[in-house]
Amino acid sequence: MKNLLLLFTFAFAISLNAINNPNDFEELKKLEGKWAGTLERTNGTSDVFILDYSITSNGSALLEESNTGGVEMLTIFNFQNDELLLTHYCGLQNKPISKLSGSKKGVLSFTTDSEMSGLSPEKDTYVTSWEINLMPEDENKISYHYTVSGPEGVVFSASSELTRI
Numbered sequence: 788m789k790n791l792l793l794l795f796t797f798a799f800a801i802s803l804n805a806i807n808n809p810n811d812f813e814e815l816k817k818l819e820g821k822w823a824g825t826l827e828r829t830n831g832t833s834d835v836f837i838l839d840y841s842i843t844s845n846g847s848a849l850l851e852e853s854n855t856g857g858v859e860m861l862t863i864f865n866f867q868n869d870e871l872l873l874t875h876y877c878g879l880q881n882k883p884i885s886k887l888s889g890s891k892k893g894v895l896s897f898t899t900d901s902e903m904s905g906l907s908p909e910k911d912t913y914v915t916s917w918e919i920n921l922m923p924e925d926e927n928k929i930s931y932h933y934t935v936s937g938p939e940g941v942v943f944s945a946s947s948e949l950t951r952i
Contacts, residue, residue, distance in 0.1 A: 818929065819842055822838040
């Protein structure tokens with residue numbers, strides 16, 4: 788029984804390290820530059836979507852400046868304490884903080900930590916998840932997806948395929 792518990796603990800530790808790989812942050816840094824596409828929302832609306840990535844803070848942070856139909860927002864990615872984090876300064880006037888929740892074949896998934904963010908799913912509307920597909924087969928394209936949720940559940944999801952400009 789003791790050996791089985793040790794095996795499960797070891798397997799869990801390996802799975803955590805697989806999610807929190809510093810190479811994922813290095814891959815994100817390759818986004819540096821400007822990207823453009825059309826953001827399509829599940830509520831039927833769409834807008835021009837522009838992302839501008841820059842590496843800052845002595846290489847420790849990736850800054851994403853976004854413009855969605857004239858609404859400017861800011862997201863900062865950083866690898867801290869063995870975790871890839873995303874802090875989003877939102878047009879909804881809140882600040883979701885998300886952790887990498889999955890990484891597979893160039894697709895990075897982030898899930899908002901409500902407690903870290905000071906947000907409550909019962910009373911706040913905010914971005915609850917992101918997925919960025921780095922499209923390793925074409926370094927000049929990415930796919931970007933996020934979901935906004937509120938007290939009544941999912942408000943909308945939005946997706947865009949962007950091209951480096």
